[in-house]
Amino acid sequence: MAAYGVGFESSSSIEERKESKRQARKEALEKAKKQYEREESRKALKRQRGEDTWMLPEIDQRLQQLEEEGSGKSKKKKEKKSKKKKEKKKKTKKEKKTAEAGDGSSDCSEDSELDWVEAQPQAQAGKPWQVADESKSSESNVSTTQNAQRDEWMTFDFLAMRTTSTAERRAEKERQKEEERSKAEAIEQAGLHKLELNPYWKDGGTGLPPEEIAGTALKKGAVVNDGGLSWLRKSYQRMKEQAEREQRSLNDVVAERYGVRTNGTYTFICTIQQSHMSESESEEEEEIPLLSEEEMNKLGARLVKAEIMGNTVSRLELCLCVFQLPGCSTEDQDMLLFRTDESGRAWPVKGPSGIQEPHGGRRKKKPIETHVDGERVRYFQDDDNVGLQEMVRREKMSSAQDQNALYSRMAAKMMGKTDGDNYTLDDMFVSSAAQRESEGREEERMRNRAIGESRRLAASMDKCHHCFSSQELQKHLIVAIGSKVYLSLPAGLSMTEGHCLICPLQHHCSATGLDEDVWSEMQLFRRTLVRMFESQELDCVFMETHMNPRRRLHMVLECIPLPRELGDMAPIYFKKALMECDEEWAMNKKIVDLSSKDIRQAVPRGLPYFAVDFGLQGGFAHVIENEQKFPHYFGKEVLGGMMDLEPRRWRKLIRENFDDQRKKVLQFAQWWKPYDCTKTEG
Helix, strand or coil: CCCCCCCCCCHHHHHHHHHHHHHHHHHHHHHHHHHHHHHHHHHHHHHHHCCCCCCCHHHHHHHHHHHHHHHHHHHHHHHHHHHHHHHHHHHHHHHHHHHHHHHHCCHHHHHHHHCCCCCCCCCCCCCCCCCHHHHHHHHHHHHHHHHHCCCHHHHCCHHHCCCCCHHHHHHHHHHHHHHHHHHHHHHHHHHCCCCCCCHHHHHHCCCCCCHHHHHHHHHHCCCCCCCCHHHHHHHHHHHHHHHHHHCCCHHHHHHHHHCHHHHHHHHHHHHHHHHHCCCCCCCCCCCCCCCCHHHHHHHHHHHHHHHHHCCHHHHHHHHHHHHCCHHHCCCCCCCCCEEECCCCCEEECCCCCCCCCCCCCCCCCCECCCEECCEECCCCCCCCCCCHHHHHHHHHHCCHHHHHHHHHHHHHCCCCCCCCCCCCHHHHHHHHHCECCCCCHHHHHHHHHHHHHHHHHHHHHHCCCCCCCCCCCCHHHEEEECCCEEEECCCECCCCCCCEEEEECCCCCCHHHCCHHHHHHHHHHHHHHHHHHHHCCEEEEEEEEECCHHHCCCCCEEEEEEEHHHHHHHHHHHHHHHHHCCCCCCCCCCCEECCCCCHHHHCCCCCCEEEEEECCCCEEEEECCCCCCCCCCHHHHHHHHHHCCCCHHHHCCCECCHHHHHHHHHHHHHHHHHHCHHHHHC
């Protein structure tokens, strides 16, 4: 009887598919191997040249100073805490001493030491109805009596005060220790009473349950609902013991018991569970070093090579390394999620409030009641549950991108049941909006978008070339380091001799979002550079380009020196170029004057802009309307046209070798040394 509905596949097609997989793995392995060798050779050359360790001596001293300041702050905090504790102890000791001294002294001494009474002003001895002579005589009598009576501290017998010696203090401490020992013995004797009900006092117990022993016993016991993990571990341990006993390799024992094909799956499961189950019960988790994408690719290439060569032990070790990574952990990580719109405005995302319905399936959306007696009562399903305040919050926290996505989703749906003969696009939107959507679907959609944005932001910040804590920063190009800002040189070919960059130490996106202390230090560096180039009879132009706020790029303020003749003509060139750039019909003003105010007061926060300043005289700003028509090298292009430079100087970064970079840094450091504002500042 023929079987219907069963698909057969020939052995030749199966072998062909396997061969294609082997070929693809081999190509991937070769590609990863070549890339790995190329990276290793590049790193070896860097180490030979000293690129990874060389930097200016002043920068090295500054980094050590910053490290000492950071460690000094922590030490000061510890010293403050210890001082507070010592002061408390001294206060308690003083109180005890005063109490002991008060017992042996008289009542008058207690009054003199503890009770402080404010002296009353001396009243007039004479009375207004008395004769003047009598008043004088009475005043003289009062003064003589006051002089005759001495102060109490002058008549106090200090030899009668009780004193304590070191022997008495030691005896007091021994007496306190004896009292503590007697209390402990009394507690132990209480456990030996015949009517004692606590079972942990028996057989020399301490009265408390043995927590550590119980914890180890629970660990050794079988775990319920672990998917056979305990059985797999026992089997793996027995195979290791058998291999040691018979003096055979572990691969042979595993292949003999499970076969080569199932061995990979077995080691795969074991390594997953071993990486996730921790042996310690401490609350503090060990910090796992994060691997970059390149290191992950190298590890994957080694794993593929081990699988092709059939080495199961090395494959087991590599799988263990792979699944110990933080990205492979199945545990949820708590973090604050943010959404960011095109203008750079960020706000926190609210989690799902209600119970979420399961995804998938072909369940139809239930229609909701929108009309009662021919009159519309609601448009959406949550009209009765959402108030005006919640609607305003949603409107403020939603971006134009979300509204466009909602419109496209509704327009992309096929037209369902018609409401009548005259069926229009508005009717389709109304009918689709009247269908009940699952609970929490929109909140979950927002949460997924926020997770994607946070991951992209973390990846971009890890690869940032200007963050001071990033590994991508070329520290041999740094010339000076302040408390919030550092001065460095470009990694590529400079526009002119003296081209430098002012960057904040932390990741800031634009000058409009800087803190006051960071902005003031950037202005200090700017004034210092102007004075330095004035001594060489040069003018300088400062430029900043803030584009793509959602990408969160690091802020860079570029300083390019010019000859005096070109520096005087620079405002005319930039004004003409800004009038002709971007959109012809713009919503914002083409040119914003910065002569009387800085960029933070001229451009709202979150808008993309280009700003240029000519020395300390101010400059111009331009709000970018269309980023597709405004190149990121706009300012360099204008200056390159003024100086008749080649377009490759500003269009694409031209890399320099390490020797040229070192010469450039040493020369600029020699210019900067007499005007170094970080030394005068610190």
